[in-house]
Amino acid sequence: MSSSEKCSCERSEALLFPCSGGSNCGQIAHHAAVELHNADRGKLFCLAGIGGHVKGLIESTKAAKVLAAIDGCPLCCAKKTLEHAELPPQIHLVVTELGIEKKSGYLDFSQHELHLCLQRLKEELEARVAIAPVGG
Amino acid sequence: MKKVQVLGPGCPKCEQLAANAAEAAKAVGVEVEIQKLSKPLEIAKYGVMFTPGLVVDEVVCTGRIPSVEEIKGWLEAEPAKEQQK
Numbered sequence: 001m002s003s004s005e006k007c008s009c010e011r012s013e014a015l016l017f018p019c020s021g022g023s024n025c026g027q028i029a030h031h032a033a034v035e036l037h038n039a040d041r042g043k044l045f046c047l048a049g050i051g052g053h054v055k056g057l058i059e060s061t062k063a064a065k066v067l068a069a070i071d072g073c074p075l076c077c078a079k080k081t082l083e084h085a086e087l088p089p090q091i092h093l094v095v096t097e098l099g100i101e102k103k104s105g106y107l108d109f110s111q112h113e114l115h116l117c118l119q120r121l122k123e124e125l126e127a128r129v130a131i132a133p134v135g136g
Numbered sequence: 137m138k139k140v141q142v143l144g145p146g147c148p149k150c151e152q153l154a155a156n157a158a159e160a161a162k163a164v165g166v167e168v169e170i171q172k173l174s175k176p177l178e179i180a181k182y183g184v185m186f187t188p189g190l191v192v193d194e195v196v197c198t199g200r201i202p203s204v205e206e207i208k209g210w211l212e213a214e215p216a217k218e219q220q221k
Contacts, residue, residue, distance in 0.1 A: 056183025056195040063199025
């Protein structure tokens, strides 16, 4: 291993699984996860791979310290997908519970709505990542 | 001969995992070929995001060094019907 290579032995604090659904709320969930990923507050991960039971992704998810499901609406597809693979998330946020109305097939959202979602997620992550067991 | 792959850039943890795999294979009397995959693209093909990772027919472990006992169990298990990457 050369000194320029980055070792990936350090497990991510949090894996983020947005539903990325086909509504304004699904897209808020997705963009919030992207922003957190870019800010190094978590790692955007592949919910489709979990749904597809791709073994490497399942095992990688097991190795994470905290799992966060970010759902747009009360259908809770992200949370249910993780639970179906026996990977219950420690953090679960539903965008509509922030007072944002779901509009199916309508993908636009305001920066204010995104900010609301981001704020809640940051609070949850700060609380959970701080108390998560290092070896767990 | 069973093929075992150790996924990781080659840090001490990867080396320890390869050593544990060799010890486990010797203990259960299984002939294995231990292949080390260190290139990020090779590792990503398996969906492994945290290393070290271990493949015995399929990905069995990532992000930690499994014990010799654990690896013995995977080596003795029947291979999965469909290999998933």
